[in-house]
Amino acid sequence: MATNITPRKDNYSQWYQDVISAGQLADHAPVKGCMVIRPTGYAIWEEIQAKLDRRFKETGHVNAYFPVLIPKSFITREAEHVEGFSPELAVVTQAGGKELEEPLVVRPTSETVIGHMYSQWVQSYRDLPVMINQWANVMRWEMRTRMFLRTSEFLWQEGHTAHETPEEAEAETLKMLEVYREFLEEELAIPVLAGLKSEREKFPGALRTYSVEALMQDAKALQAGTSHNLGTNFARAFDIQYLDRSNERRHAHTTSWGVSTRLIGGIIMTHSDDDGLILPPRIAPVKTVIIPLFKNPQEEAQVMAFADKVKAALGGAMDPLKVRVDTRGDLRPADRFFHWAQQGVPLRLEVGPRDVAEGKVMMVRRDNRAKTSVTLEALAQTVTDTLAAMQKDLFQKALDFRQANTHSVETYDQFKKTVEEKGGFILAHWNGKGEVEAKIKEETKATIRSIPITGKKEPGKCMVTGEPSEQRVVFAVAY
Amino acid sequence: MATNITPRKDNYSQWYQDVISAGQLADHAPVKGCMVIRPTGYAIWEEIQAKLDRRFKETGHVNAYFPVLIPKSFITREAEHVEGFSPELAVVTQAGGKELEEPLVVRPTSETVIGHMYSQWVQSYRDLPVMINQWANVMRWEMRTRMFLRTSEFLWQEGHTAHETPEEAEAETLKMLEVYREFLEEELAIPVLAGLKSEREKFPGALRTYSVEALMQDAKALQAGTSHNLGTNFARAFDIQYLDRSNERRHAHTTSWGVSTRLIGGIIMTHSDDDGLILPPRIAPVKTVIIPLFKNPQEEAQVMAFADKVKAALGGAMDPLKVRVDTRGDLRPADRFFHWAQQGVPLRLEVGPRDVAEGKVMMVRRDNRAKTSVTLEALAQTVTDTLAAMQKDLFQKALDFRQANTHSVETYDQFKKTVEEKGGFILAHWNGKGEVEAKIKEETKATIRSIPITGKKEPGKCMVTGEPSEQRVVFAVAY
Numbered sequence: 001m002a003t004n005i006t007p008r009k010d011n012y013s014q015w016y017q018d019v020i021s022a023g024q025l026a027d028h029a030p031v032k033g034c035m036v037i038r039p040t041g042y043a044i045w046e047e048i049q050a051k052l053d054r055r056f057k058e059t060g061h062v063n064a065y066f067p068v069l070i071p072k073s074f075i076t077r078e079a080e081h082v083e084g085f086s087p088e089l090a091v092v093t094q095a096g097g098k099e100l101e102e103p104l105v106v107r108p109t110s111e112t113v114i115g116h117m118y119s120q121w122v123q124s125y126r127d128l129p130v131m132i133n134q135w136a137n138v139m140r141w142e143m144r145t146r147m148f149l150r151t152s153e154f155l156w157q158e159g160h161t162a163h164e165t166p167e168e169a170e171a172e173t174l175k176m177l178e179v180y181r182e183f184l185e186e187e188l189a190i191p192v193l194a195g196l197k198s199e200r201e202k203f204p205g206a207l208r209t210y211s212v213e214a215l216m217q218d219a220k221a222l223q224a225g226t227s228h229n230l231g232t233n234f235a236r237a238f239d240i241q242y243l244d245r246s247n248e249r250r251h252a253h254t255t256s257w258g259v260s261t262r263l264i265g266g267i268i269m270t271h272s273d274d275d276g277l278i279l280p281p282r283i284a285p286v287k288t289v290i291i292p293l294f295k296n297p298q299e300e301a302q303v304m305a306f307a308d309k310v311k312a313a314l315g316g317a318m319d320p321l322k323v324r325v326d327t328r329g330d331l332r333p334a335d336r337f338f339h340w341a342q343q344g345v346p347l348r349l350e351v352g353p354r355d356v357a358e359g360k361v362m363m364v365r366r367d368n369r370a371k372t373s374v375t376l377e378a379l380a381q382t383v384t385d386t387l388a389a390m391q392k393d394l395f396q397k398a399l400d401f402r403q404a405n406t407h408s409v410e411t412y413d414q415f416k417k418t419v420e421e422k423g424g425f426i427l428a429h430w431n432g433k434g435e436v437e438a439k440i441k442e443e444t445k446a447t448i449r450s451i452p453i454t455g456k457k458e459p460g461k462c463m464v465t466g467e468p469s470e471q472r473v474v475f476a477v478a479y
Numbered sequence: 480m481a482t483n484i485t486p487r488k489d490n491y492s493q494w495y496q497d498v499i500s501a502g503q504l505a506d507h508a509p510v511k512g513c514m515v516i517r518p519t520g521y522a523i524w525e526e527i528q529a530k531l532d533r534r535f536k537e538t539g540h541v542n543a544y545f546p547v548l549i550p551k552s553f554i555t556r557e558a559e560h561v562e563g564f565s566p567e568l569a570v571v572t573q574a575g576g577k578e579l580e581e582p583l584v585v586r587p588t589s590e591t592v593i594g595h596m597y598s599q600w601v602q603s604y605r606d607l608p609v610m611i612n613q614w615a616n617v618m619r620w621e622m623r624t625r626m627f628l629r630t631s632e633f634l635w636q637e638g639h640t641a642h643e644t645p646e647e648a649e650a651e652t653l654k655m656l657e658v659y660r661e662f663l664e665e666e667l668a669i670p671v672l673a674g675l676k677s678e679r680e681k682f683p684g685a686l687r688t689y690s691v692e693a694l695m696q697d698a699k700a701l702q703a704g705t706s707h708n709l710g711t712n713f714a715r716a717f718d719i720q721y722l723d724r725s726n727e728r729r730h731a732h733t734t735s736w737g738v739s740t741r742l743i744g745g746i747i748m749t750h751s752d753d754d755g756l757i758l759p760p761r762i763a764p765v766k767t768v769i770i771p772l773f774k775n776p777q778e779e780a781q782v783m784a785f786a787d788k789v790k791a792a793l794g795g796a797m798d799p800l801k802v803r804v805d806t807r808g809d810l811r812p813a814d815r816f817f818h819w820a821q822q823g824v825p826l827r828l829e830v831g832p833r834d835v836a837e838g839k840v841m842m843v844r845r846d847n848r849a850k851t852s853v854t855l856e857a858l859a860q861t862v863t864d865t866l867a868a869m870q871k872d873l874f875q876k877a878l879d880f881r882q883a884n885t886h887s888v889e890t891y892d893q894f895k896k897t898v899e900e901k902g903g904f905i906l907a908h909w910n911g912k913g914e915v916e917a918k919i920k921e922e923t924k925a926t927i928r929s930i931p932i933t934g935k936k937e938p939g940k941c942m943v944t945g946e947p948s949e950q951r952v953v954f955a956v957a958y
Binding site: 027029030031034035036037038039041042045046057058062063065066067068069070074086087088089090091092093094095096097103104106113116117120121132136137139141142143152153155321 | 516520521537542543545546553566573575585592599615616622634
């Protein structure tokens with residue numbers, strides 16, 4: 001039992017903070033609401049970046065970089081956009097020792113400045129589509145912050161595309177939603193619901209917002225990624241026009257889509273336990289740690305020589321940078337085990353004098369603590385298989401949890417009782433109106449996480465008004 | 480001859496801008512002094528990042544992320560630091576709709592905030608060394624800007640390490656200087672002089688600054704990377720103390736080192752010609768473009784099928800994402816050739832109906848325009864060999880240029896004449912005094928680029944004062 005981590009049942013929110021501290025994932029920055037992403041946490045972000053970036057490129061996108069400072073007047077050009085982001089802006093008013101004539105905002109998102117550039121780059125249909133992604137820091141001044149989930153500065157990627165037709169823009173929006181779904185489920189082992197946001201919950205300035213929604217271990221929802229069809233809203237605000245195939249000027253149809261360092265919070269809250277962080281093997285920056293165990297210099301020499309062979313034997317299974325050897329002989333074995341467990345390393349390989357004699361290592365899984373003695377010959381294959389099994393098991397466990405915490409309700413009373421007593425995803429009928437949605441949020445804190453876009457639509461009656469409803473929508477209390 | 484690029488001999492500075500525009504490497508941002516790094520330019524930065532990052536990790540460093548906003552008071556804690564950076568700061572004074580109690584600066588560099596965090600993370604010698612790198616955007620408000628070389632915002636990496644002893648800090652500083660030298664020469668094919676900066680030219684707050692200096696085609700120098708031994712200056716300012724092995728409190732010895740998107744400017748100005756960008760193959764994001772040539776649908780079908788085979792044949796030589804097939808049959812072949820030449824793609828493979836009949840492709844090198852007909856069977860090996868040869872040739876050409884433009888002078892008159900008529904690296908004796916250095920800079924615009932740290936020291940007399948000098952130092956007019 002970890003003594004540096006509050007158990008989940010005692011205080012989930014403190015548990016979350018403790019897992020982050022114990023795993024050395026992040027720390028508070030001197031500026032309120034900002035965080036420092038420490039090496040262990042940042043390495044997870046690097047894995048996320050590498051795996052997503054490959055997917056973006058394979059779907060035809062390229063990366064670019066747009067400036068962090070945006071003229072404040074840009075933000076005001078799209079009416080919903082300015083309303084959504086104004087309260088959260090950080091503003092540069094002085095630079096180079098002088099007051100600026102026009103204040104500059106630190107980007108909260110980049111639709112505006114990218115729209116401005118696209119208007120210069122796009123002249124004809126031949127210049128379309130433009131399919132650009134940016135990896136960047138963004139700033140949204142927050143009052144109540146929580147590491148990774150909501151901080152004033154965070155890291156993210158923002159894709160921004162421009163197309164000839166509404167159909168192409170919608171297809172791109174849905175394609176990237178699917179990229180996120182597949183990435184979250186396959187790499188992060190986080191099952192998600194992909195669906196449409198309600199008008200109230202959509203991105204300020206979007207025509208339609210889609211999202212992937214995950215369920216955390218405390219039965220609260222986490223919006224893990226969003227994909228927006230912006231229609232011609234930003235093209236009109238920033239004059240992105242092109243000559244079409246009939247030589248007529250038209251506004252381009254644009255999209256934007258993003259995920260952020262919030263995903264690290266999602267990984268923590270989906271998989272970890274009361275001993276600390278558990279990382280799905282595919283996203284773990286360190287996949288295996290080798291821990292030589294010895295009591296005297298003679299044993300040390302023997303065991304260290306064998307540990308080198310163990311590391312070499314893993315060469316066929318993984319990049320050497322993903323294996324660590326913990327040689328800190330002055331620390332107790334239990335402390336070394338705990339250190340790596342709390343950093344979420346999926347597999348520990350213990351190597352003691354007896355293992356050396358038998359030509360074996362003791363392999364211990366982080367998630368279920370299963371121990372297996374493995375010969376050096378079988379090691380690469382066994383490690384590969386075990387990591388794959390662990391990845392699958394973590395996903396299945398999270399999926400089982402979500403299924404056990406998904407409830408269908410018929411009446412608003414049942415709904416309120418379920419929100420209060422169980423949480424989770426609640427499937428209910430709704431009349432499609434914003435005022436009802438607002439009333440539900442005010443009375444229960446639950447919001448519509450998404451409107452399903454696949455599966456059979458079952459008509460019914462709005463749980464609040466009794467009016468007709470085409471399909472159930474997904475409610476939850478969310479982070 | 481490129482009609483969209485001013486020849487170097489007519490106007491070198493305009494040529495540089497034209498190469499950037501023609502290659503679609505970068506564009507002006509709406510905020511003065513900032514730039515947008517377009518996909519072609521950003522892809523070069525991604526290659527730089529991947530290759531440097533691997534080197535940083537192999538030398539024991541890890542990445543992390545520190546906040547972009549720093550309390551203004553932090554900057555003032557180190558006396559030289561505040562003097563150096565104050566005039567260039569961009570300042571956030573409002574956030575979340577309110578005036579901030581303390582203004583925040585957009586990081587110009589992160590020694591201060593990282594020092595603050597290290598003071599919390601480092602307690603004992605067991606916590607040392609700390610070896611962290613950060614990839615980030617930074618802001619230094621500039622009056623006279625030039626794409627990639629000097630912009631108000633730029634992208635860079637900044638390594639920050641903390642050590643027990645002065646010896647370790649110095650060893651780290653020199654190790655990273657060598658990482659930069661090797662990277663620039665091997666990957667970017669840019670020969671550099673590694674050396675020590677004078678007191679006047681060192682980083683504000685450093686004990687000693689080392690740099691790698693390159694010579695551009697107009698015989699001006701470019702500082703391509705710096706590595707600083709910060710001594711205990713920042714440890715004292717931010718209270719980074721540790722209990723040493725004798726249980727005494729001591730200040731840590733810190734270093735920092737960085738290179739930036741300026742390197743892209745260095746690549747352009749070292750290798751490119753009057754037709755536009757030339758990229759060394761090892762850093763080229765697209766290594767080969769296949770251009771199918773056809774005049775009618777029948778030829779098109781034939782040639783496109785063969786182009787697929789050509790792409791497949793390259794599979795053994797490179798990542799498929801590094802090969803492009805230009806299928807724009809509605810553009811003239813010459814326009815397609817030019818498009819890719821100006822993006823710096825090292826090799827073009829032309830595939831026409833006659834090539835299909837012969838089972839061959841025409842391979843054209845970007846740098847010397849050499850054409851070779853290659854069979855499909857020999858393609859992967861020939862392409863690999865040709866790229867390697869081109870890499871070597873580009874480095875040798877740049878080295879020959881530097882050698883032809885390195886001059887030893889004895890008198891200040893010779894020095895002034897050489898600066899004016901030839902430029903280049905000028906080796907001269909100097910008495911080691913700042914006021915003489917300042918006088919030389921004022922009168923000639925030349926500065927001491929570096930004091931050599933390897934090679935034989937040849938004593939002599941200061942060219943200005945006649946006082947004794949231990950060794951020649953390297954002067955140049957620099958970007």
